[in-house]
Amino acid sequence: MRATTIHAPFDLRVEDVPDAVIKDFTDVVVRVLRACVCGSDLWAYRGESARQPGQRIGHEFLGIVEEAGADVTGFAPGDLVVAPFVWSDGTCDYCAEGLHTSCPRGGFWGSVGSDGGQGEAVRVPFADGTLVKLPADAASDDHLLTALLALSDVLGTGHHAALGAGVRKGSTVAVVGDGAVGLCGVLAAKRLGADRIIALGRHTARTDIARAFGATDVVAERGDAAEAAVRELTGGQGAHAVIEAVGTEQSMRTAVAITRDGGSIGYVGVPHGSGTGVDLSVMFDRNIALRGGVAPVRAYIPELLPDVLDGTIDPSPVFDLTVGLDGVPGGYRAMDERTALKVLVKP
Amino acid sequence: MRATTIHAPFDLRVEDVPDAVIKDFTDVVVRVLRACVCGSDLWAYRGESARQPGQRIGHEFLGIVEEAGADVTGFAPGDLVVAPFVWSDGTCDYCAEGLHTSCPRGGFWGSVGSDGGQGEAVRVPFADGTLVKLPADAASDDHLLTALLALSDVLGTGHHAALGAGVRKGSTVAVVGDGAVGLCGVLAAKRLGADRIIALGRHTARTDIARAFGATDVVAERGDAAEAAVRELTGGQGAHAVIEAVGTEQSMRTAVAITRDGGSIGYVGVPHGSGTGVDLSVMFDRNIALRGGVAPVRAYIPELLPDVLDGTIDPSPVFDLTVGLDGVPGGYRAMDERTALKVLVKP
Numbered sequence: 090m091r092a093t094t095i096h097a098p099f100d101l102r103v104e105d106v107p108d109a110v111i112k113d114f115t116d117v118v119v120r121v122l123r124a125c126v127c128g129s130d131l132w133a134y135r136g137e138s139a140r141q142p143g144q145r146i147g148h149e150f151l152g153i154v155e156e157a158g159a160d161v162t163g164f165a166p167g168d169l170v171v172a173p174f175v176w177s178d179g180t181c182d183y184c185a186e187g188l189h190t191s192c193p194r195g196g197f198w199g200s201v202g203s204d205g206g207q208g209e210a211v212r213v214p215f216a217d218g219t220l221v222k223l224p225a226d227a228a229s230d231d232h233l234l235t236a237l238l239a240l241s242d243v244l245g246t247g248h249h250a251a252l253g254a255g256v257r258k259g260s261t262v263a264v265v266g267d268g269a270v271g272l273c274g275v276l277a278a279k280r281l282g283a284d285r286i287i288a289l290g291r292h293t294a295r296t297d298i299a300r301a302f303g304a305t306d307v308v309a310e311r312g313d314a315a316e317a318a319v320r321e322l323t324g325g326q327g328a329h330a331v332i333e334a335v336g337t338e339q340s341m342r343t344a345v346a347i348t349r350d351g352g353s354i355g356y357v358g359v360p361h362g363s364g365t366g367v368d369l370s371v372m373f374d375r376n377i378a379l380r381g382g383v384a385p386v387r388a389y390i391p392e393l394l395p396d397v398l399d400g401t402i403d404p405s406p407v408f409d410l411t412v413g414l415d416g417v418p419g420g421y422r423a424m425d426e427r428t429a430l431k432v433l434v435k436p
Numbered sequence: 437m438r439a440t441t442i443h444a445p446f447d448l449r450v451e452d453v454p455d456a457v458i459k460d461f462t463d464v465v466v467r468v469l470r471a472c473v474c475g476s477d478l479w480a481y482r483g484e485s486a487r488q489p490g491q492r493i494g495h496e497f498l499g500i501v502e503e504a505g506a507d508v509t510g511f512a513p514g515d516l517v518v519a520p521f522v523w524s525d526g527t528c529d530y531c532a533e534g535l536h537t538s539c540p541r542g543g544f545w546g547s548v549g550s551d552g553g554q555g556e557a558v559r560v561p562f563a564d565g566t567l568v569k570l571p572a573d574a575a576s577d578d579h580l581l582t583a584l585l586a587l588s589d590v591l592g593t594g595h596h597a598a599l600g601a602g603v604r605k606g607s608t609v610a611v612v613g614d615g616a617v618g619l620c621g622v623l624a625a626k627r628l629g630a631d632r633i634i635a636l637g638r639h640t641a642r643t644d645i646a647r648a649f650g651a652t653d654v655v656a657e658r659g660d661a662a663e664a665a666v667r668e669l670t671g672g673q674g675a676h677a678v679i680e681a682v683g684t685e686q687s688m689r690t691a692v693a694i695t696r697d698g699g700s701i702g703y704v705g706v707p708h709g710s711g712t713g714v715d716l717s718v719m720f721d722r723n724i725a726l727r728g729g730v731a732p733v734r735a736y737i738p739e740l741l742p743d744v745l746d747g748t749i750d751p752s753p754v755f756d757l758t759v760g761l762d763g764v765p766g767g768y769r770a771m772d773e774r775t776a777l778k779v780l781v782k783p
Binding site: 186188191369373 | 529530533535537538600673688697700703706707712714716717719720721722723724725726727728729730732
């Protein structure tokens with residue numbers, strides 16, 4: 090089969106690799122219908138996260154079950170399924186409580202020895218604990234299929250951020266980051282009943298999506314000016330719920346600065362760089378909480394899926410460029426250069 | 437009147453100062469019956485927090501209202517009252533939601549221009565928003581008076597930490613710090629229904645109090661060994677709720693290390709030092725939350741008071757040395773040298 094591999098920074102290739110096959114009785118093989126490129130894939134692409142030459146890449150996909158191991162009870166060939174961005178056994182303490190990302194037997198697609206989502210097929214370990222079935226007729230609905238793909242990561246991650254930020258009915262929310270996760274944070278905050286959603290971003294194409302997703306205000310400023318703008322919009326107090334969807338020192342610093350005393354920062358941007366931006370003395374004086382981390386999206390798919398299926402929420406606008414498998418390297422380039430927001434892959 | 441003043445690091449004096457008097461219609465003057473020395477006072481004593489020469493000190497006290505301003509409706513001369521460690525107007529948004537420490541008109545006892553608790557009397561601004569009345573007959577109960585004094589800071593601060601750590605019925609809790617706040621964190625965790633409470637501390641006199649307060653296990657190790665010991669006690673997972681009651685980089689690092697994936701650190705140790713101990717990449721991978729800060733103890737007194745009055749909880753063992761006003765400098769010395777846990781002052 091063909092799949093995307095990474096050999097060095099900025100050196101992605103689409104090449105022949107061994108076919109995905111059942112290795113354990115609990116595996117299935119999924120033929121990929123849709124995959125995509127994540128902002129966090131760019132850390133590997135840019136060499137800021139180390140990869141071994143030839144390692145697979147891509148952790149978001151949905152597709153059709155092609156073959157199921159003998160012990161798989163929940164899936165059969167022909168099923169349409171979506172995969173969260175980590176696999177998990179579905180039976181441990183952490184899986185039972187909805188923290189699938191801490192499953193001791195879990196792992197990330199594209200880690201050494203595993204298939205990645207940006208390929209023709211994927212061997213899925215612990216299929217019963219990992220995958221979620223989708224309605225079969227969605228396979229023929231191109232638009233819906235794209236929306237459903239967001240369940241593999243960005244929608245659930247935005248939801249995790251909104252929960253960490255403590256968004257509830259009537260909340261005032263600020264969202265730092267206008268990438269796909271930040272935009273999905275807007276969508277999730279709106280879904281959870283936020284009254285006011287302030288999106289921080291300077292790219293009109295992106296803030297237009299934010300507005301369509303429910304943002305009531307857009308702040309184009311950065312740093313101190315962003316803080317001043319958010320404070321002006323919130324009677325000087327800041328936002329009670331802040332979503333941090335970037336992961337840099339500066340973005341966290343902004344998140345702390347715009348959080349109202351007693352509020353929470355829901356952070357889902359993968360931390361990068363030496364500084365954290367977490368000014369503990371400011372957070373201490375103002376009782377600002379920090380909650381979040383890698384999102385256990387497997388736990389959220391059952392809750393979010395019905396709303397995507399019936400169109401209550403439609404995250405598909407975050408995909409603004411579509412490529413075939415051979416177009417994946419170009420898709421990365423477009424995202425790296427910020428000419429694309431999020432790239433959809435149709436293998 | 438006589439009050440404690442700080443002139444330079446390690447230079448505390450008990451000297452004549454202007455009498456506490458009503459300045460605003462919303463003030464009362466409280467004659468101090470009991471005060472005490474806080475671990476956080478030691479930061480000023482050691483010169484790690486700057487003070488102006490002659491500044492007052494002490495932020496925990498209870499006493500008798502001596503005089504009340506014309507606009508004070510809740511208190512009259514003769515009332516026994518306890519003061520939380522900040523004053524607050526009782527009318528702003530933050531006071532209304534129980535975050536009195538963020539009151540824009542609030543302030544700390546001992547800040548420039550205000551009286552401190554370690555003196556004969558204190559002018560209390562915004563008395564109606566600040567003080568809490570105690571039963572008059574408690575004034576003649578020496579033991580109860582000492583227990584009630586803990587409501588001014590350490591008991592409410594321990595409670596804040598326990599709430600931040602997410603302690604609930606059945607929780608496994610670990611407490612970093614065997615000072616008075618850490619011990620009150622044990623007491624608060626027990627009161628909130630924790631099943632298992634692991635106290636980290638190496639001073640037997642203190643860990644004995646921890647056990648009396650409800651600790652089920654004591655870990656005397658520090659650093660990596662402490663982490664290993666807590667993990668061994670918790671099936672390898674760590675504690676779901678961790679109280680951080682020290683405020684150093686090392687203590688926060690330990691707190692992060694012993695928190696179970698998906699758990700929370702309730703932190704109330706005043707952050708000191710350049711490093712934070714907050715390893716964001718570890719916290720991200722394991723979804724560890726950080727919640728806490730300066731405790732709005734005014735909000736907690738009404739909830740905690742009945743339990744202190746009826747003896748359900750008795751924080752008085754944290755006071756292990758009693759001095760008169762002239763003994764305050766010696767009391768600081770004893771706490772600085774760790775020969776005393778917490779010093780009670782009877783002016």
